[in-house]
Amino acid sequence: MNEAIKVPTMAEMMASGDSPDVLFWVGCSGSFDDRAKKITKAIAKILAKAKVKFAVLGTEEGCTGDPAKRAGNEFLYQMQAMMNIQVLDAYEIKKIVTGCPHCFNTIKNEYPDLGGNYEVVHHTQLIQSLIDEGRLTLQGGGEFKGKRITFHDPCYLGRANDEYEAPRSLLEKLDAELVEMKRCKSKGLCCGAGGAQMFKDAEPGNKEVNVERTEEALQEKPAVIATGCPFCNTMMTDGVKHFEKEGETQVFDVAELIAKAADL
Amino acid sequence: MGIGNIVFIIILLAASAAFGYQASKIRRNILLGKDLDRNDRKKDRWILMIKVALGQSKMVVRPVAGIMHIFIYAGFVIINIEVLEIVIDGIFGTHRAFAFLGGFYDFLIGSFEILAFLVLFSCVVFFTRRNAINIKRFHSKEMKGWPKSDANLILVVEVLLMFAFLSMNSTDYLLQQRGADHYIAAGAYPISSLMTPMFEWMSTDGLIIYERSAWWFHIVGILLFLNYLPISKHFHIILAFPNVFYSKLQPAGKFTNMDRVTDEVKLMMDPTADPFAAPPPTDSDAAPEKFGAKDVQDLTWKNLMDAYSCTECGRCTSNCPANNTGKLLSPRKIMMDTRDRLEEVGKNIDKHGPEYNDGKALLGDYISEEELWACTTCNACTDACPVNINPLEIIVDLRRYLVMEESKNPSELTGMFTNVENNGAPWAFPQADRLKWAEEF
Ligand code: SF4
Ligand code: SF4
Numbered sequence: 001m002n003e004a005i006k007v008p009t010m011a012e013m014m015a016s017g018d019s020p021d022v023l024f025w026v027g028c029s030g031s032f033d034d035r036a037k038k039i040t041k042a043i044a045k046i047l048a049k050a051k052v053k054f055a056v057l058g059t060e061e062g063c064t065g066d067p068a069k070r071a072g073n074e075f076l077y078q079m080q081a082m083m084n085i086q087v088l089d090a091y092e093i094k095k096i097v098t099g100c101p102h103c104f105n106t107i108k109n110e111y112p113d114l115g116g117n118y119e120v121v122h123h124t125q126l127i128q129s130l131i132d133e134g135r136l137t138l139q140g141g142g143e144f145k146g147k148r149i150t151f152h153d154p155c156y157l158g159r160a161n162d163e164y165e166a167p168r169s170l171l172e173k174l175d176a177e178l179v180e181m182k183r184c185k186s187k188g189l190c191c192g193a194g195g196a197q198m199f200k201d202a203e204p205g206n207k208e209v210n211v212e213r214t215e216e217a218l219q220e221k222p223a224v225i226a227t228g229c230p231f232c233n234t235m236m237t238d239g240v241k242h243f244e245k246e247g248e249t250q251v252f253d254v255a256e257l258i259a260k261a262a263d264l
Numbered sequence: 265m266g267i268g269n270i271v272f273i274i275i276l277l278a279a280s281a282a283f284g285y286q287a288s289k290i291r292r293n294i295l296l297g298k299d300l301d302r303n304d305r306k307k308d309r310w311i312l313m314i315k316v317a318l319g320q321s322k323m324v325v326r327p328v329a330g331i332m333h334i335f336i337y338a339g340f341v342i343i344n345i346e347v348l349e350i351v352i353d354g355i356f357g358t359h360r361a362f363a364f365l366g367g368f369y370d371f372l373i374g375s376f377e378i379l380a381f382l383v384l385f386s387c388v389v390f391f392t393r394r395n396a397i398n399i400k401r402f403h404s405k406e407m408k409g410w411p412k413s414d415a416n417l418i419l420v421v422e423v424l425l426m427f428a429f430l431s432m433n434s435t436d437y438l439l440q441q442r443g444a445d446h447y448i449a450a451g452a453y454p455i456s457s458l459m460t461p462m463f464e465w466m467s468t469d470g471l472i473i474y475e476r477s478a479w480w481f482h483i484v485g486i487l488l489f490l491n492y493l494p495i496s497k498h499f500h501i502i503l504a505f506p507n508v509f510y511s512k513l514q515p516a517g518k519f520t521n522m523d524r525v526t527d528e529v530k531l532m533m534d535p536t537a538d539p540f541a542a543p544p545p546t547d548s549d550a551a552p553e554k555f556g557a558k559d560v561q562d563l564t565w566k567n568l569m570d571a572y573s574c575t576e577c578g579r580c581t582s583n584c585p586a587n588n589t590g591k592l593l594s595p596r597k598i599m600m601d602t603r604d605r606l607e608e609v610g611k612n613i614d615k616h617g618p619e620y621n622d623g624k625a626l627l628g629d630y631i632s633e634e635e636l637w638a639c640t641t642c643n644a645c646t647d648a649c650p651v652n653i654n655p656l657e658i659i660v661d662l663r664r665y666l667v668m669e670e671s672k673n674p675s676e677l678t679g680m681f682t683n684v685e686n687n688g689a690p691w692a693f694p695q696a697d698r699l700k701w702a703e704e705f
Contacts, residue, residue, distance in 0.1 A: 004705050005702075005705050007699070007702035009699070026698070026701075028689040028690055028691065030701070031689070031693075031697075031698045031699075031700075031701060032689060032691055032693045032697065032698075037700075037701040037704065040701050041701060041704065041705060044702070044705075056699065056702070058698055058699040058702075059695055059696055059698050059699060061688075061698060062688030062689070062695075063684045063688055063689050063690060065684070067680060067684070067690050068680075068681060068684055069519060070519070070641045070660070071663060071667060071673060071677050071680070071681075072556065072660060072662075072663030072664040072665075072666060072667035072668065072673070073664075073667045073668065073673075073681055074522045074525045074555070074556075074664055074668065075525055075528075075529065075668060076681055076684055076685060078522075078525050078526060078529040079529055079532075079533070079685075080684060080688070082529060082530075082533055083533075105515070105517040105518070108515075109514065109515050109517055109518035110518055110519065110521065113521035113526075114521065114526065155640070155641075155642040155643060155644075156517050159516055159517075159642065159643040159644065159647050160515060160516045160517025160518075160643055161515050161516075161517055162515070186647055187583070187644075187647075189583075189585055189588070189644070190585040190640045190642035190644065192585060192589075192640060193640070194640040194641050194642055195639050195640040195641030195642070196677060196680065197640050198690075199676055199677060199679070199680040199690055200637070200674045200676040200677055200680075201674075201676065202589075202591070202638070203586070203591045203592065203593070203634055203637055203638040204590075204591070204592075204634075205586070205589045205590035205591040205592075205638075206589060206590030207589040207590060208589065209585045209586070209588075209589050209640065211589075212585070212588060212589050213585075
């Protein structure tokens with residue numbers, strides 16, 4: 001199935017007097033990073049397949065301010081947040097889904113202090129409910145059936161917001177062999193990207209965090225390292241390259257795995 | 265009332281007063297921190313305290329250390345009932361004042377003995393583990409010197425106190441059997457009765473001298489230990505409870521909102537605001553409050569209570585991705601530095617009054633920029649801490665000062681800030697390209 005998917009913007013929807021059930025907050029990585037764009041497309045395909053009425057902000061979306069806030073630049077964060085809240089409120093947005101745990105955490109937990117109140121879900125949570133409601137069906141795991149998959153918990157989904165089960169329950173739907181790393185769930189090791197580290201070199205040390213984490217993942221000899229965050233995806237992909245294991249192990253977002261298994 | 269009782273009462277009063285004095289200093293130091301409301305959701309707080317502090321739910325993540333810690337902790341709490349009896353005996357010159365409880369007394373003393381033995385055993389294991397086995401988190405940089413001796417001293421003292429308690433009971437038991445005056449037959453001695461071969465050779469007088477000495481050693485030791493707590497990491501046995509009670513209850517990912525920044529940003533974004541309007545009147549000519557934290561007084565009282573509650577166990581650091589990969593950052597050191605600096609500030613106030621400025625600060629003199637910038641804000645440290653200490657809040661508040669007051673941040677981050685400001689994204693992509701992905705199906 002490869003017909004073009006129509007991704008309406010909020011402006012277009014509004015112009016036709018319509019409104020979406022859920023706003024798809026794409027995030028900067030999902031909009032600009034070539035690897036992350038594939039995740040974005042997978043999410044859009046799933047939403048379309050499940051006939052979810054969604055829209056995006058397109059050029060009206062701006063950085064949530066997460067990296068600025070974690071780096072200590074509260075001014076910049078609040079400027080971004082307030083501009084976004086103005087846009088979201090102007091469109092009377094109620095529910096948001098996002099593929100980025102950082103956007104998810106910031107909009108869900110931090111925007112309320114600045115007057116932005118929305119129901120925010122991570123894409124794995126939304127996909128889980130689509131499957132539960134029967135709006136999305138998978139015929140077995142497709143190419144992942146029986147494969148070893150390990151899930152790397154993104155800090156801002158897991159420890160920060162206590163969501164460990166939604167991504168795992170999706171992976172179970174693939175009929176794959178789910179293997180856990182030594183440090184998983186609330187003990188999961190960071191990929192090294194959070195707290196604005198993504199945008200700077202690491203401090204002097206004896207190893208890169210993503211190398212440490214990927215090493216741990218590779219010990220499980222997985223066919224797939226699954227993630228739920230575009231930044232984790234970058235870090236783990238780089239880690240796999242570091243160990244020259246691209247032949248054996250691939251890094252995918254849970255949404256990509258589901259989209260593939262659903263033949264989208 | 266004998267001379268012994270008078271001496272006892274004097275020691276007891278002096279030790280209690282000294283402890284009260286030290287505790288009041290710590291209270292004052294903690295209250296140097298900024299206001300923060302943590303009195304909401306009382307019920308959740310009580311439940312959390314019962315689970316995490318009383319129930320030690322986060323200790324047992326590492327089962328062996330966790331269970332032995334529970335032995336020591338239960339021993340500490342329950343043996344305090346014994347201390348109550350000792351205090352009564354000490355004041356009134358009685359012997360085993362609670363003996364009238366009969367069978368229940370036997371049960372009490374019996375369980376104290378078993379606990380005392382478990383404490384002794386656990387302390388010996390902990391001492392060996394800490395010193396003879398190479399466990400990384402006990403040998404990091406920040407654990408050299410005083411922190412190391414502090415940890416060992418506590419274990420040695422506990423072993424001595426427990427041995428004094430058991431040998432006191434053992435000699436008492438022998439004296440009861442020999443029908444010595446004053447030594448009424450009371451209590452059950454499951455452990456100390458096994459120790460009698462160590463003392464059987466003594467004359468009755470010798471036994472009495474030993475029993476009395478052990479009694480005095482035990483109680484004076486406990487009172488001295490009480491006064492050692494406030495200068496030691498061992499203060500956690502008291503502060504663990506309020507510290508968990510006042511935990512952050514929101515999702516770990518939620519960072520505090522800086523309301524003062526909100527006011528300014530609102531003004532900037534309000535098209536009707538007059539940029540030249542006089543700033544709102546402030547009630548004094550006090551220096552404007554700074555953004556973020558430079559020193560301990562800029563942190564919240566909860567951050568400072570955290571620092572006094574830290575037991576230097578290093579679970580935070582051993583889970584820290586930055587520390588695990590050889591970076592300078594150690595969340596335990598963040599807490600130890602905060603406490604050390606706060607103690608220093610407190611001493612300055614005692615000596616020179618509250619206005620004194622020693623020209624030093626937590627940021628720079630204790631914690632370096634290199635440490636701060638290594639943090640990935642992953643919350644592994646807050647998750648690992650058995651008493652819900654939050655090193656991350658301190659790290660972020662110090663970063664805020666560096667960025668907003670001194671514009672000191674790694675240069676790549678300046679680039680990221682500029683991009684967010686100009687392009688609405690942390691990278692220099694044109695905003696117009698945001699929807700490019702949708703054309704690529
Ligand atoms: S939040 Fe920072 S200090 Fe704490 S464990 Fe993660 S990287 Fe280390
Ligand atoms: S902050 Fe908590 S985990 Fe870290 S050393 Fe102190 S008590 Fe242990």
